[in-house]
Amino acid sequence: MVAPPDNDVLWARGLHYSYSGSPALTGVSIGVREGEVLAVTGPRGAGKTTLLKCLSGQLLPDPGEVWFNSAPVHTLSRAARERLRRERFGWIDSTPHLVPELSGWENAALPLLVRGTAHRTAKQTALEWLERLDVGDCARKKPNALTQAQRQRIAIARALAAEPTVVFADEPTAPLHTADRAQVLRTLTTAARSHHITVVLATLDDESSALADRSVTLVDGRRGGGIPVPDATDGEGRAACSVSA
Numbered sequence: 144m145v146a147p148p149d150n151d152v153l154w155a156r157g158l159h160y161s162y163s164g165s166p167a168l169t170g171v172s173i174g175v176r177e178g179e180v181l182a183v184t185g186p187r188g189a190g191k192t193t194l195l196k197c198l199s200g201q202l203l204p205d206p207g208e209v210w211f212n213s214a215p216v217h218t219l220s221r222a223a224r225e226r227l228r229r230e231r232f233g234w235i236d237s238t239p240h241l242v243p244e245l246s247g248w249e250n251a252a253l254p255l256l257v258r259g260t261a262h263r264t265a266k267q268t269a270l271e272w273l274e275r276l277d278v279g280d281c282a283r284k285k286p287n288a289l290t291q292a293q294r295q296r297i298a299i300a301r302a303l304a305a306e307p308t309v310v311f312a313d314e315p316t317a318p319l320h321t322a323d324r325a326q327v328l329r330t331l332t333t334a335a336r337s338h339h340i341t342v343v344l345a346t347l348d349d350e351s352s353a354l355a356d357r358s359v360t361l362v363d364g365r366r367g368g369g370i371p372v373p374d375a376t377d378g379e380g381r382a383a384c385s386v387s388a
């Protein structure tokens with residue numbers, strides 16, 4: 144086995160994945176640098192979600208290798224991969240999956256409470272993240288009293304509140320109105336950068352990938368040509384990186 148480069152928080156080589164014999168990834172290799180926001184773009188069905196699931200240990204590539212912080216993920220047991228996901232990764236889906244019985248802040252605090260964070264600290268942290276995502280007024284409401292956009296902002300707060308090493312965001316602004324999309328995505332990327340959280344963002348949308356440091360394209364389960372983001376600077380003035388082939 145070839146060891147991954149030290150500065151890649153995630154590194155994957157030769158990823159293949161098929162659903163019942165139908166290929167979704169056919170030999171994708173990718174490195175994700177620590178602290179970067181990497182956009183994975185490509186048309187519907189290109190394999191973006193499957194790639195994020197392989198990188199996050201939800202799916203096991205067959206064959207293929209995934210390394211996190213220079214340690215192999217693809218050889219871990221299911222339980223060890225679940226623990227890794229719980230402790231080091233966050234996931235934002237294209238639709239918010241909140242626990243209906245819990246209030247907004249309880250949903251946002253859930254990963255912290257599961258980790259054993261003190262109740263008071265978990266609540267305080269969750270409330271701060273809800274404020275940052277402009278849903279502070281939803282803290283005491285149950286999901287069924289909220290709009291889809293409010294629920295999605297809570298799901299984003301939940302993913303960030305636990306300050307994971309990597310957040311995987313699979314078309315996270317899909318349920319939002321166009322006017323909300325850029326603002327929520329900017330909040331997500333700015334917050335992630337200020338907390339040194341790496342983001343792998345699957346998106347169909349050019350506006351979203353413009354907020355990333357780097358962009359890679361999938362076409363039919365393979366890497367297409369990468370598009371360097373010409374002048375992607377965020378509020379902190381971070382410069383764009385070029386694509387690694």
Ligand SMILES: Nc1ncnc2c1ncn2[C@@H]1O[C@H](COP(=O)(O)OP(=O)(O)OP(=O)(O)O)[C@@H](O)[C@H]1O
Nearest residue numbers: 162166167185186187188189190191192193194347
């Ligand atoms: N659970 C599944 N069972 C069978 N086929 C699947 C499943 N999930 C994805 N696929 C197929 O695998 C291929 C890649 O899908 P994937 O969802 O990874 O692509 P995507 O780029 O994320 O697409 P989208 O933008 O539509 O979400 C597609 O052909 C899709 O139909």
